[in-house]
Amino acid sequence: MDKYELKNLDFTVAIPTYNGVNRLPKVMDLLLKQTGVANLNWEIIIIDNNSKDDTNKVSESYKKFSNQNFSLRYFLEKQQGIAFARMRAINEARGEFIAFIDDDNFPANDWVLQSYIFGKEHPQAGAWSGQIHGDFEVSPPEDFTRIQAFLAIREHGLQPYLFDADNLRLPPGAALVVRKQAWCESVPKELVFKGRLSKLMVSGDDTEALLYLHKAGWEIWYNPAMHINHQIPHWRLEKDYLLVLARGCGLCIFQLRLINAKNWQKPILLVKTILGNLRRLLQHIIKYRGQSRSNLIALFEINFYWASMISPFYSLKWKLDKILENKNKYAK
Template sequence: MTETEIVNLDITVAIPTYNRASHLPQLLERLLNQTKVEHLNWEIIIVDNNSTDNTAEVIRDSQTKWKGNFPLRYFRETEQGAAFARLRSVREAKGQLIGFLDDDNLPAPDWVAQAVAFDKEHPQAGAWGGQIHGDFEVQPPEKFERIQAFLAIREHGEQPHLFDPDNLRLPPAAALVVRKQAWCDNVPQRPILTGKLPGLLVQGDDYEPLLYIHKARWQIWYNPTMHSYHQIPYWRLEKDYLLSLARGCGLCICQLRFINAKNWQKPIVFIRTFVGNLRRLLQHFIQYKGQSQSDIIALFEMEFYWGSMMSSLYLVKYYLSSVLSKKCK
């Protein structure tokens, strides 16, 4: 293990957060009341990614009133982006396992216990995600199940199975457990994909570390006994948000596929990504011609295919900007 503290706890629950102070008390209450954890040594850490609301005050108040027999720690990560908040979480975590929970994702009462139990049965697992159910403020649109995975909803049945990283079928970071050793030994300290930033909507930051872990031959599992509930407000089902989400999820595709590609494979990946998604885009347009503007699900899918096609060109732009920045230095 490189550049890490000695790990001596069973699990660290890490909560990266940004401007969601109102969500944190309920999440902390859920964690405080976890069941079947009496035998565990664990902790909670909050990583505040430059919040401008009263997140720090809320956590200080929670620490003052804390009744748990495990610590609640707080850190502020000044480099903006969810990827950097997760990296800080890993650096600060004292657990052998790190259970990431988004600040709007509420765990079932036995989430922590089930996370640790899975580790005992699957020592080759580098990461595992569970069932994430939608907790909707308003009714989702018809046929929403076709795109629900883009909003971090995962309901893949009651049997554990391996994910398929080679085809980018992976668990989201909204409720994800990683083995600290697998992360620290393989995930770079400077991510390619940082997470949503002002003016930059590219997604994929939660998949990037998993692909490095997979590349090192660790397994990525689906654990159906871990349940959590993603709180989805009305505005996340509105057209503007959904289309920006679809585009952002598409724009990272080529970069993600390059992570596990050998150098000789990269030109092939580049061309297949562009041509394959151009074909999907045209097929979708023909299938939904005259309907896509009124069918938000079809429109979402078209925007995703467009973003995936453009991800090849976005990758060229990324490398050119990297080269130019190095020359300027």
């Protein structure tokens, strides 16, 4: 055990990263400049999700900053996927509250303090998130604000409020803070969605965990006092990436809605998911007729509605694949 490591802490900042040798230093520098943390016992843990670069050496170079109320630890998580990295963080974290910061998230100088204060003032909060501002490498396309939430940009005003979990209106996993007790009591050890691993880039891992917290009765809050700048490189605004993102976000919709649904509600959800998104899809096609190739935002929305409409069939495919996987496992 390192000289300054403490067992029970107030706050953990977990940084899942993959090949983050060039991104991690700026995040670390901002975290080490946090204000108002002199009386907190806290830590940073770096979860290296099987990187191929020298991410581990970055971690080593920052260990010298450990002191009596702060420590830095490094873990290698070989199972690829952000869900595995975050679950490892939950298991290793020693803080009452655990904050997930991606290696392209740049926190304001009071982000840790504001996150901690909010958790203490809201004992029923199982998770909370703040304002996430876009730090764009290039200018985003016209009307980008319509889809900016899909890139984890959230600017919802200056008043705190409860997220609408019943309608899947929830914060992203990036820059999210959770109460460790709530997560450990409510979230299964294995989630359906593992992160955007395949070419389909199916998402849903962030929302899935939060829905389990909601199901267990924990509150999920927006705290406008927390500010993060999210770095958006040019390739995340390119057509090919955005359309794959739209489909990946849509394909998980039905499976997510099943988490808090009673058995009698599931057939209704099936019909609503298919017909509701079919209606939105047709309305968009009619509204933007002749513009589908030139209007990137409308094309994104069309792809999202289409993928959401077929998400029940993707959910069925996933279940069949899981059954076959288990049969093959037992056959061996």
